[in-house]
Amino acid sequence: MTKTSETGRDGVAISRAGIALPLPDVSAWFVREVLPLEPDLMQFLRHSWRHRSDISDLRQDIYVRLYEAAKTQIPRPVKPVIFAIARNLLIDRFRRERIIPIDGVADLEELEVASDAPLPDRTVLARDELRHLQVALDKLPQRCREAVVLKQVEGLSRDEIAIRMGVSLETVKAHLRDGARQLIDLLHDTSRVST
Amino acid sequence: MTGENVPGLDQESADEIHARAVDWLLAREDADAWSEQDQARLDSWLNESSAHLLAYWRAKSGWRRTDVLAAMRPFRLQNATTTRERWMRWRLSIVAASIIAVVITGAIAAYWNTPRYQTYATAVGGRETLMLGDGSEVELNTDTVVRVPKAAGHRQIILDKGEAYFQIKHDAKNPFVVETGDGRVVDLGTEFVVRQRPYDVQVALIKGSARYEGAASGGMRRSVILAPGDVVLATADSVSLAKKPASDLQIALGWRQGKLIFRHATLADAVAEFNRYNDEKLMLGDTLIGRLEIRGTFRTADVALFAAMTKQALGLQALRRGDEIIITR
Numbered sequence: 001m002t003k004t005s006e007t008g009r010d011g012v013a014i015s016r017a018g019i020a021l022p023l024p025d026v027s028a029w030f031v032r033e034v035l036p037l038e039p040d041l042m043q044f045l046r047h048s049w050r051h052r053s054d055i056s057d058l059r060q061d062i063y064v065r066l067y068e069a070a071k072t073q074i075p076r077p078v079k080p081v082i083f084a085i086a087r088n089l090l091i092d093r094f095r096r097e098r099i100i101p102i103d104g105v106a107d108l109e110e111l112e113v114a115s116d117a118p119l120p121d122r123t124v125l126a127r128d129e130l131r132h133l134q135v136a137l138d139k140l141p142q143r144c145r146e147a148v149v150l151k152q153v154e155g156l157s158r159d160e161i162a163i164r165m166g167v168s169l170e171t172v173k174a175h176l177r178d179g180a181r182q183l184i185d186l187l188h189d190t191s192r193v194s195t
Numbered sequence: 196m197t198g199e200n201v202p203g204l205d206q207e208s209a210d211e212i213h214a215r216a217v218d219w220l221l222a223r224e225d226a227d228a229w230s231e232q233d234q235a236r237l238d239s240w241l242n243e244s245s246a247h248l249l250a251y252w253r254a255k256s257g258w259r260r261t262d263v264l265a266a267m268r269p270f271r272l273q274n275a276t277t278t279r280e281r282w283m284r285w286r287l288s289i290v291a292a293s294i295i296a297v298v299i300t301g302a303i304a305a306y307w308n309t310p311r312y313q314t315y316a317t318a319v320g321g322r323e324t325l326m327l328g329d330g331s332e333v334e335l336n337t338d339t340v341v342r343v344p345k346a347a348g349h350r351q352i353i354l355d356k357g358e359a360y361f362q363i364k365h366d367a368k369n370p371f372v373v374e375t376g377d378g379r380v381v382d383l384g385t386e387f388v389v390r391q392r393p394y395d396v397q398v399a400l401i402k403g404s405a406r407y408e409g410a411a412s413g414g415m416r417r418s419v420i421l422a423p424g425d426v427v428l429a430t431a432d433s434v435s436l437a438k439k440p441a442s443d444l445q446i447a448l449g450w451r452q453g454k455l456i457f458r459h460a461t462l463a464d465a466v467a468e469f470n471r472y473n474d475e476k477l478m479l480g481d482t483l484i485g486r487l488e489i490r491g492t493f494r495t496a497d498v499a500l501f502a503a504m505t506k507q508a509l510g511l512q513a514l515r516r517g518d519e520i521i522i523t524r
Contacts, residue, residue: 030249031256060209063249131524133264134483152264153486158225173221180217184257 026070033078034066039190040079041086048090056185058093062086136186144179147172212246216254312342312353320472320496322453331371334360336390336450337472337495358390360451365403377410378429387421388448398427399444409434455493462487462505466522473498480523484511 041062045055065085066075075081137145143165150161162172219237223229241248317323317335325333328347335341339357350371352361363371365384373380373389375396380389385403389396398407400421407427408416419436421427424444426437449456455472457465463485466477472495479485487509493501502513502520514521 027252030252035253035256056209056213060212060246060250063253064245067245067249133261148261149264152261176221177214177217180221180254180258181214183261184217184254185213187257187260188253 026067026074029070029074030063030067034063034082035188037079037082038188041082042189044083044086045090049093058086058089061089065089132190133187136183139186140179140182144175144182147175148179148183151176207246209246209250212250213254215240216247216250217258219251220254220258311345313345314340314342316340317357319474322450329366329371330364332362334451336360354389354391356391358388358450360386360388360448362386375429377431378416378434379408381406381408383420395428395430398429399439399447400425401441401444401448407434449492450495453494455495457489457491457493460489461485462489462509462522465489465501469493469495469498469501472496475499475518475520477502478519478521480512480521484509484522484524 038059042055042059045058046052049055049058062082062085066078066082069075069081069085137148140148146165147161150156150164151158156164158169158172158176161176162169165172165175167175219240222233223237241251315323315325315335317337317339319338321335321337321339323335325335325341325343327333327343329350331350333341333352336358339359340355341357341359342353342355344351348369350366350369351374352359352372353374361371361373361380361382363382363385365371365382367383371382373382375389375391375398378396380387380398383404383406385405386401387405388399388401398405398421400423402423405421406418407421407429408418409429410416410431417434419427419434421436424438424441426439428435428437446456446458455465455468457468460468463479463482466479466485470476475498477498489505489508491501491504498520502522505511505522506513512523514523
């Protein structure tokens with residue numbers, strides 16, 4: 001569907017010790033097997049944690065913990081592991097914040113069931129992907145969407161986009177940056193996008 | 196297991212890291228401006244923490260998913276100049292003819308109330324060949340109206356509407372002239388195709404040589420000599436010239452065999468083409484699907500087949516409503 005094979009291309013030089021797998025393999029695993037779980041993970045986090053502003057930090061912590069574990073051995077299947085990490089992290093947070101999570105506990109109990117649910121279908125048909133992109137694009141602020149469409153659909157350079165939109169190059173960069181940030185979040189976290 | 200193995204997490208939120216990762220990603224796509232030093236700075240940023248690295252992978256895989264949007268690029272945007280853009284659009288829209296039996300409507304009618312001329316017209320979906328007294332041939336495409344002088348020896352045709360393909364017997368002493376709105380094409384031994392639309396005229400030269408003369412102003416006409424592959428686009432106040440490969444011109448002339456040939460055409464252009472040839476009109480449910488790209492060769496009357504193909508190849512829906520077929524997602 002997408003060029004996941006390229007994701008390891010940045011080939012970051014590995015300076016850390018004890019890595020069992022070359023980094024591109026971890027990268028490919030992360031993109032192919034972990035990121036598709038993000039909608040479920042985010043849904044779970046939003047349901048279990050009342051502070052919305054913490055959600056992306058929680059997600060990041062979970063990914064980092066999972067990644068650190070994967071550097072020694074890639075966990076397969078990954079779904080039970082990522083939800084176990086999520087649960088541990090939330091318990092840590094609950095303790096730290098001295099919260100008795102009445103709703104949260106129930107969710108944690110249900111987690112075992114959730115982790116047995118079938119994996120999302122990764123072989124999304126191209127038309128679903130396009131429709132999904134369209135829905136995500138529609139959620140962007142209008143100027144950001146315009147900039148992203150001119151770049152990704154029409155293939156214009158940033159200078160050309162500036163001319164087309166009648167704004168400065170700096171403004172274009174800002175629109176593209178904001179648009180790309182939101183779009184990437186929407187594409188990974190499909191639970192926020194209902195088609 | 197705490198967040199302690201994530202350096203700087205307390206100072207830098209996940210959203211900030213994501214934002215930074217996107218900045219790197221976009222900067223890196225700008226290949227001209229990307230230097231060795233930039234790469235080194237990116238590498239060192241990625242090495243600072245696992246959070247950076249993961250955020251970058253995540254941002255990159257998300258952004259790559261938007262690459263399929265390029266598949267919806269309208270074809271004209273791949274071409275550099277306005278002339279080329281317009282020609283491409285025209286090329287897509289002149290690819291046509293009909294297998295429907297030729298219908299001449301209004302032939303020999305005093306439709307234009309100009310008794311000096313004979314009027315010939317084809318219906319929507321029609322195609323007709325006129326054999327002129329001098330041995331020249333004129334093929335009329337769908338929905339086309341021409342006037343031919345009744346008097347012998349007047350080598351002239353007026354294209355009032357539509358599209359026609361001319362194969363002209365050359366006579367240097369008495370050149371053949373095709374009048375198109377304000378401008379005209381003067382034959383210098385040639386085959387060419389002319390399409391008249393409400394706001395512009397296109398002339399594509401296939402063989403030989405011809406002269407295009409723009410609208411007269413102050414008793415003068417701007418003129419340009421055309422060679423094979425040259426395409427003129429003339430509007431009320433401008434004339435531009437582009438060059439096309441012979442193969443493209445032949446695709447554009449598919450109508451002479453009753454075919455519509457699409458190569459990298461957008462769905463919107465293909466629909467506009469079919470609608471030139473059929474009373475049963477295709478409509479698009481939204482503009483986005485109009486940007487989908489299609490390929491294929493169809494008979495001009497095969498509207499239903501085409502609609503079925505969009506269903507199969509693009510996963511779209513086709514609904515019949517009266518004499519319209521609506522294509523939607």
